Amino acid sequence: MLRRLAAQRILELRQAFRQPQASRSFSTALNYHLDSPDNNPDLPWEFSGKNMEKVKEILSHYPSNYKQSAVIPLLDLAQQQHGGWLSVSAMNHVGKYHLLVCGTTPCMIRGSREIESALLSHLGVKRNEVTKDGLFSVGEMECMGSCVNAPMITVADYSSGSEGYTYNYYEDITPKRVVEIVEALRRGEKPPHGTQNANRINSGPEGGNTTLLGEPKPPPCRDLDAC
Numbered sequence: 001m002l003r004r005l006a007a008q009r010i011l012e013l014r015q016a017f018r019q020p021q022a023s024r025s026f027s028t029a030l031n032y033h034l035d036s037p038d039n040n041p042d043l044p045w046e047f048s049g050k051n052m053e054k055v056k057e058i059l060s061h062y063p064s065n066y067k068q069s070a071v072i073p074l075l076d077l078a079q080q081q082h083g084g085w086l087s088v089s090a091m092n093h094v095g096k097y098h099l100l101v102c103g104t105t106p107c108m109i110r111g112s113r114e115i116e117s118a119l120l121s122h123l124g125v126k127r128n129e130v131t132k133d134g135l136f137s138v139g140e141m142e143c144m145g146s147c148v149n150a151p152m153i154t155v156a157d158y159s160s161g162s163e164g165y166t167y168n169y170y171e172d173i174t175p176k177r178v179v180e181i182v183e184a185l186r187r188g189e190k191p192p193h194g195t196q197n198a199n200r201i202n203s204g205p206e207g208g209n210t211t212l213l214g215e216p217k218p219p220p221c222r223d224l225d226a227c
């Protein structure tokens with residue numbers, strides 16, 4: 001019985017792929033490959049006016065510091081609007097770059113609030129909102145283990161799809177530098193991650209070492225004959 005059903009399903013799929021694309025039903029529409037005329041990041045995509053009301057309603061279910069958790073219902077809504085499948089431009093519309101500012105004590109002492117203010121005012125959004133062009137959203141994270149290079153942000157980059165996804169740290173950041181990074185991302189560039197302080201190498205001291213400059217002394221040896 002199972003073998004007969006499986007054979008029948010394979011036959012249906014074979015027949016579906018022999019049909020011209022326009023006449024295939026949704027259940028067999030497995031041909032929307034990335035970078036095809038039907039599915040590429042340059043195709044414009046917007047939520048309809050009616051669905052924008054639903055977007056607001058969905059976001060209202062989440063606390064102000066966890067709005068990004070709405071990503072799955074928003075993608076579901078985009079899929080419904082798009083006729084049952086998600087195009088890459090619809091995915092991108094839900095947000096390409098998610099910027100996370102570390103708000104834990106070492107980063108806060110080193111100016112993370114100023115970093116976040118610079119980001120929010122430059123992008124014209126509140127925390128956990130998405131910019132009108134759908135490119136950026138800004139959130140907060142707790143310590144990301146880079147305190148020695150505080151303050152820092154993380155950029156979750158969805159611009160190249162799931163296979164090209166990156167999650168990079170930008171450290172020793174300043175309000176001016178964070179705006180420069182955002183603008184570089186907007187231009188499609190990949191600004192170098194890691195420390196943004198030209199006087200540091202990775203997590204090394206600014207301006208180079210000030211201690212342990214020479215060869216370490218060997219441990220003292222006891223003169224056993226003198227005992």
Ligand code: FES
Nearest residue numbers: 102107143146147
């Ligand atoms: S406090 Fe920001 S990385 Fe640790």
